[in-house]
Amino acid sequence: MKIKSISIVFLAFLFCCILSTTANSQPQSIMGFSPEAAQNQITLEKTFDQLVRPEHLDEWMKYMSARPHHVGSPYDKKVVDFMAEKFKNWGYEVTVESFQILFPTPKVRLLEMIQPTAYTASLAEPPAEGDASSALTAEALPPYNCFSIDGDVTAELVFVNYGLPSDYEELEKLGVDVKGKIVLAKYQGSWRGIKPKVAAEKGAIGCLIYSDPGDDGYFQGDVYPEGPFKNEYGVQRGAVMDLPSSPGDVLTPGYGATSDAKRIPKEEAPSLTKIPVLPISYHDALPLLKALQGPMAPTNWRGALPLPYHLGPGPAKVHLQLEFNWDMKPAYDVIAKWPGSTLPDEWIIRGNHHDAWVHGAADPISGLVTLMEEARVLSELAKSGYAPRRTVVFCAWGAEEPGLIGSTEWVETHEDELKKKAVAYINTDGTSRGYLFAGGSHSLEKFFSEITEVVDDPVKKVSVLKRRNAVELVNNRPSWSYYQLGALGSGSDYSPFFQHSGIAAFNLGFGGESSGGEYHTMYDTYEMYKRFKDFDFAYGAALAKVAGRTTLRLANAEILPFEFQHFTETVDTYTEEVIKLAETLRAQTMKENKLIEDGSYLLTADPSETFVLPKVKEAVPYFDFSPLENALTQLKAQAAKFDELIKKGVKTGQNYTALNQVLKDMERTLTRSEGLPGRPWFKHFIYAPGFYTGYGVKTLPGIREAIEQREYKSVNTQIEKVAEVLQLYSGKIEQANKLLE
Ligand SMILES: [Zn+2]
Structure with a gap:
């Protein structure tokens, strides 16, 4: 006071x-x-x-x-x-x-290697010297991934780099299959929840994620407490729910988790992982990686640990057991x-x-x-x-x-x-x-x-x-x-x-x-x-x-400070990007199919390795981007006119209520009630987190991801949807222009 x-x-x-x-x-x-x-x-x-x-x-x-x-x-x-x-x-x-909200916390966390040697992971972060806070371990949640399912699995281990879809394509070429295996992925390269999601899609039955010192440990600088980088025991906790499908409470998808809200059974919650997943330190990953044999990992997959990075599968075989307290907890705003x-x-x-x-x-x-x-x-x-x-x-x-x-x-x-x-x-x-x-x-x-x-x-x-x-x-x-x-x-x-x-x-x-x-x-x-x-x-x-x-x-502000030329130029850039993306993918696919068909791939394969010939991919068709380009032309004209009108300046004492109402709702015009393909919660048609990147953005997500994921049938539909959204947006600017005139 x-x-x-x-x-x-x-x-x-x-x-x-x-x-x-x-x-x-x-x-x-x-x-x-x-x-x-x-x-x-x-x-x-x-x-x-x-x-x-x-x-x-x-x-x-x-x-x-x-x-x-x-x-x-x-x-x-x-x-x-x-x-x-x-x-x-x-x-x-x-x-x-x-x-x-449903907030699972760990009850049982067990990770042990049972072949070729025995090792039980410590799964602990000891206090750091000179940091009294780091000694309060009794009050802290131990390292875990929130929204991993319970599970008890034993299988051979496979090293999968960052665990991205492209990493699995590479593994396929090297003849390494993760079906029925437990994967070991490095942190980074994508949002962590993508790693178990992709691993499960590929048939893995468990997922371990570790922090390689190449990414945020001694390879980058001195480690804690001498320096700020991750020491050998540091473990990144974090959620692994299917965030790019929908965030929020997993039992109340799309509506508020108020005390009286209807909740779906946990077993039906779509955003929990499909396989058990646990984060570990590199102290605990080291013995596992050392025990792997099989082909060497591609050069750019290798981290900064002092060992040859093999892919497996095995002979390292691990047992992962996870159980959680599936409790309801209050979230306070x-x-x-x-x-x-x-x-x-x-x-x-x-x-x-x-x-x-x-x-x-x-x-x-x-x-x-x-x-x-x-x-x-x-x-x-x-x-x-x-x-x-x-x-x-x-x-x-x-x-x-x-x-x-x-x-x-x-x-x-x-x-x-x-x-x-x-x-x-x-x-x-x-x-x-x-x-x-x-x-x-x-x-x-x-x-x-x-x-x-x-x-x-x-x-x-x-x-x-x-x-x-x-x-x-x-x-x-x-x-x-x-x-x-x-x-x-x-x-x-x-x-x-x-x-x-x-x-x-x-x-x-x-x-x-x-x-x-x-x-x-x-x-x-x-x-x-x-x-x-x-x-x-x-x-x-x-x-x-x-x-x-x-x-x-x-x-x-007297007039809400929105403006549309920057937006228009930005969407123009995104449009050029998706057109280019389709062209590049078309050329790449043609080239790779040719190498498969003319035998070049086989001629370069090392007979001592387990090389598998990739499958010929469907040719990339030509898409019709014209609705999008036409919508952009219209948008550019309206945005330029708005700019011209707004340059006349704001007048003291003038009532801009009607104009501000239009401006306030502009961003919402970029959403559609049905949402993006396969994830209706995400309604914005210009920006979204990537379905396979997690945090990383995908602009014009409906179009871009349909191309990237080779779902060619939906590309033209998505182009039309974005074009419609931009037409409505132009219409709104036109309304604003009339009010300014
Ligand atoms: Zn934060």
Whole structure:
């Protein structure tokens, strides 16, 4: 309470200083603001920056990551209460919504090699020297993959690289079959849940995933606690549900997991794995890999362990036994609203999750404390008479780690209200030092780029845009004249907003200068974060400035700052990509079929190896992309016209209600109620997580995946669906243009 009253006095003082120093400076424009409103907004943002205090981030992280706080743990509830209390003290309307969700935790974990030698895996992460938090193992969930089924399997082992579909194609050529076997896959290369999914499709009966030191261990740098990289015992926990089909609670697919919701039996839940899966350290993988024989793994599959990487199968034979407590646990969402002063029924939503696999200092607390500081500063501004025009909703999500559950259930429960009120969703998750990484809706790219020009990198003292551009240039990529948003795949809480409900979204964070191997291990602690991550929280503060501006500008804009030329150009690029993809696949297939038929493949095979001749593949037909290209032509014309009209400027005092209603619903026009092929939960037809990549994005997903997966019959249908979506989108811009005329 004391801090608050001091800050308000300080704020009043600051306002005076800023007003007097900026009186003579050049007027700056901001998208969506009239000249007068832009000046007020700039003053407000400068005050916002002055009020951001990195020491708060430090203090709150220290408390919130002090103990393991996974879903359903006592400390997760403490973290929730701590935040709710803070938001209340700052003056927010706070509710804690709880959902009842299925959250399996391990009961039995046994992995032993029974041939050719005996070895029992330790499956443990011992405390690290100098890191007291890492010794709290009794409270922590041991390493496991959440939503693996129970299982007791014994079989020969096969090494499958990253376990991607392309890895199995390679194995097939090498004559190695995984049917009836247990596969050993490396972490990385895809989202982890893809590995057991593909393994099961190929007939494997069990799946082990380990972290090779080549990827995030000693090959990259010193290991914890000497350095930030993964030591020999570190294990990445994590969910393995079929996330690209649908995230959220597995017993209530597509609707909210409220206490009275109808639940499907666990046995019918489509997104559980089909085979048991367990993550292990390389300490435990080493004896297994050493015991493998059979062909050598392809050169680019080999890791950094001191051994020849053989594929198997066998003679290593392992026994894997897994049993879980299939309990219902509460997922708590903390929802803190600051009602808008003039447009309370238009919401800007800002979120980050609070649950962790263990202590989660980096993931998710580093992003969450940033969000909390934004909320605190916003409340100080609002209480001094600068309340946001639209309602700002701060959300701390529960149960993100097992499958974006808290956010998905909240969106599914409040879908009708969100359809009416949501303008945009701004997400963060773990963050660290380095450059700004941002993905999002391309209709907000120009708007976001303006923000990256006015927030400075705390160390290099140039704009975060300039710094990011330097990274592109140094890595031989084209220069960025504006901030180029990445396309959103999945892996954090924006998915239900963006890909399910069609709400314009961002995902923001800093990184690139502080890599490590702590992700989802016992060693993602406050002690680790202070030594190897954003130790002084300077970049956390910079993120608060970027995300804070994004929220405040969207909240205060007179005309919502959407724009369509960036979007159109982006979709144009995606269209060129899918056309090229079809051409490349056609040429490749023709070439490979020829090599099979003319015997070249057989002539190169080593007679000592178990080479198997690949099968001739169906030729790739020609597809009709013209509906898509025609829709794009129409879109380009409307987007250009909007640009021309909006250039006339925003007029003070003019009523833009009708225009804003159209703009607010633009992103939703890109969704279709039937959803993507085979996964109706995902309704966005421009961006989706890849069905076989997991987190990695697939743009124009219906078309792209039909080509990639050689489902040629559905390609033209998907082209027509995207064309229809773009036509509707053009129609909406036309409506906006009429209102602007
Ligand atoms: Zn996270």
